[in-house]
Amino acid sequence: MSDWVDFGVYAIFMATFWFVGGTAFLRWPLILLADRNPEWLAAHPQDARALRGNPWHIAGAYALGVLSLAVLTSFQLGFLPVAASHDEARWSALWGITMLTSLVGLVYFIAGGTWLAARWKRRVPPPERREALLMRRSIDDFIPRRWRLAVYAVVAAHAASWLLVGLFKIEATAPYWATFFNVAVLSATFSGVFTFIARTSVHRPPHALDRVFGPRYRRDEVRMSFFPQLLPPVVGTVALYQETVGATFIDFTRGMYLSLLSLTTLACWHALARPSSGSRPTSAPPVAEKLSPS
C-alpha cells in the first residue's frame, strides 16, 4: 500500500483536528456561557463579549494547523531531513509526526479550554435554578445489552481464532505469535479503554451540548465511545487472513492507525455537521444568538 494513503488520512485528520478545534473555540463559548447562566449573560452582555475567548488563541490554532500540515507534507515530499531512523517504515514516521503534532494540539486546546473555564468560574455565578431528570442513567439506555454482548463476543472470538490458528500449527512461526501478542494486547486495551469511556459518557453530568442537541447527543457520544473496540477485530481479521494465506496487504499496526484516525475524523465531521443539519442549536438562548460573532 502506498505511503500516500497514510499521508492522505493523516493530513485530513490533522486539518480536521486543528481547524474543527479552532472553529469550536470560535463557535461554542457563547452557547456554553449562555447555558451556564442565561440570566447573567442577558444582564452582562459586555462582560460576555470579553469572556468569549481570546481570538489569538483561535488564530494560533489555525497557524499551528498550517504548520503541522506543512511539516507532514514536507516529510512526505522528502524536503524534510529524515528524522526517523533508517529502519523505521515511512508510514510509521508519518504516524509519529501526526501524533506529535496532535499531542501539541491537545495540550494547546486543553490549556485554552481550562483558561476559559477558569475565567467563567470566577466571573459567572452558577445559576440559581437547576433542573435534572429524576431518572437513573444506565448504559442499557444507550446501547442495548445484546449489542454490547455481541461486541464482546466478536472481540473474544477474534482473539480465540488467532489462538486456534496458532495452536493447530497452521501458522506457528515466531512472528505469528508476536503479531498475536500485539493483537491480543490491543484488543484488550481497546475493550477496556472504550468501555470505560462509554461508561464515563453515561454517568457524566449533562452539559450545554446535551441541551443544545437533545438526548441524541449523549446517545451518539456513548455509542461512538463504545464501538471503536471493534477496530482490532476488524483489522485483526484481515491480518489473520494474511498470515494464513501468506500474503501481506497491510501491516496490523498500520491498519489500526489508519482505521482509528479515519474513525476519529469521521466522528469530528459528524459532530461538526450536526448543528447545521436540521438540529441547529435552537435551544441556545436568544441572547447567545444576539451576541454571536457571525
Next chain:
Amino acid sequence: MDIVVHTNSPEPVYEQIVRQIHEGVCSRRLEPGAPLPPVRQLAGDLDLNRNTVARAYKMLEEQGVIQTAGRKGTFVRTNASAEVTRLKSGHARRVAQRMVQTLLAEGLSREEISGVFNDALAGATKGG
C-alpha cells in the same frame, strides 16, 4: 420526572428534593418500584454537593418513601404513596394543633376557632 431546585430559595435544597419526590409519588409520576438516580448522578446533574442529595435520600429513607438495595440502587417503596399521605396528615395535624394552641392562648373560644377555620376553609375552597 424533572426535579428543579432553587439555590436562593429560603427552603433548604435537600427539603426541595424531598418535597418534589413526595409530590412525584402522590401524583404517580414516580411509580412504586421506580429506580431513582444514584446520589452521585443527581448531585452532578444538579451541580450540588453530594451530601445535600445524600441528606435528602436519607430523610426519604427514614420516612419509608424510598429504599436502598445495595448496589442495585435506590427505589421508590411499594407503599410510598401511603407513607407520603400519612406524613402529610401528620404534618397538617401538627400545624393545626400549633395554630389552635396559639388561638386558645390569645383567648378565643373553641366555637370561635372552629368558626375561623370553617371560614378560612370556605374561602380557600371558593378561591379555588
